[in-house]
Amino acid sequence: MLRVASRATEKEYGLSAAQLFVLHALANAPALSLNEVAERTRTHQSSVSVVVQKLVERGLVARDPVPGDARRMALSLTPAARRLIVDAPDAPSERLIAALERMTPTARTRLATTLTRLVEELGATDEPATMLFEDESVAAADERRKSPRAAAKRSAKSDGAA
Numbered sequence: 001m002l003r004v005a006s007r008a009t010e011k012e013y014g015l016s017a018a019q020l021f022v023l024h025a026l027a028n029a030p031a032l033s034l035n036e037v038a039e040r041t042r043t044h045q046s047s048v049s050v051v052v053q054k055l056v057e058r059g060l061v062a063r064d065p066v067p068g069d070a071r072r073m074a075l076s077l078t079p080a081a082r083r084l085i086v087d088a089p090d091a092p093s094e095r096l097i098a099a100l101e102r103m104t105p106t107a108r109t110r111l112a113t114t115l116t117r118l119v120e121e122l123g124a125t126d127e128p129a130t131m132l133f134e135d136e137s138v139a140a141a142d143e144r145r146k147s148p149r150a151a152a153k154r155s156a157k158s159d160g161a162a
Contacts, residue, residue: 002017002092002095002096003092005017005089005092005095006092009088009089009091009092013084013088015084015088016051017091017092017093018051018091018093018130019051019054019055019060020085020088020091021041021091021092021093021094022037022041022048022051022052022055022061023055023060023061023077023081023084023085023088024085024088024090024091024094025037025040025041026061026075026076026077026081027077027082027085030074030075030076030077031074031075031076032066032072032074032075033072033073033075034048034049034052034075037052037075041093042097047130052075055081059078059080060077060078060080060081060084061075061076061077061078061081062075062076062077062078063075064076
C-alpha cells in the first residue's frame with residue numbers, strides 16, 4: 001500500500017514520497033536547520049539533506065540565512081510549493097508514523113525489538129538509513145562517494161541475493 005501511494009504521488013505531483021514528506025514537514029513552520037527537518041521527519045540529517053537539495057533545485061524550498069547567525073540557513077516553502085501541496089495527500093511516511101502512534105507503547109516496543117533483531121539477522125546494521133521510498137540510487141551514489149569499500153560490500157551482498 002505504501003509503495004502504491006508513493007508511485008501515485010510521483011505520477012500525479014512529480015514528487016517522491018520523501019520530497020512530499022519534507023514539504024509537509026515545512027508546511028507548518030520554516031525550519032532553522034537541516035537537523036530540525038531531520039528531527040521532524042525522523043530521518044538522519046544526511047538523508048534529508050539530499051531530499052532538501054532536490055527541492056531547492058526545483059524551486060520548492062528556499063534557503064535563507066538566519067538573521068544573526070550566518071552559518072545557519074532557514075528552510076521554508078516557496079509559493080510554488082504551497083500551491084503544489086494544497087491538494088496533495090499525506091506522504092506514505094506520514095501514514096506509517098500515524099499508524100505507529102496509534103499503537104500502544106508496549107506494541108511499539110515489541111515491534112522495534114523485533115525489527116531490530118531482523119536487521120541484525122540480515123546483517124544490515126551498518127547499512128545507511130534513507131528516507132522511505134527516496135531514490136535508492138542517490139543514496140548508493142552518496143555512499144560510494146563516502147566509502148568505496150562500503151559500496152563494494154553492498155554490491156557484493158546484492159549480487160549474492162540476485
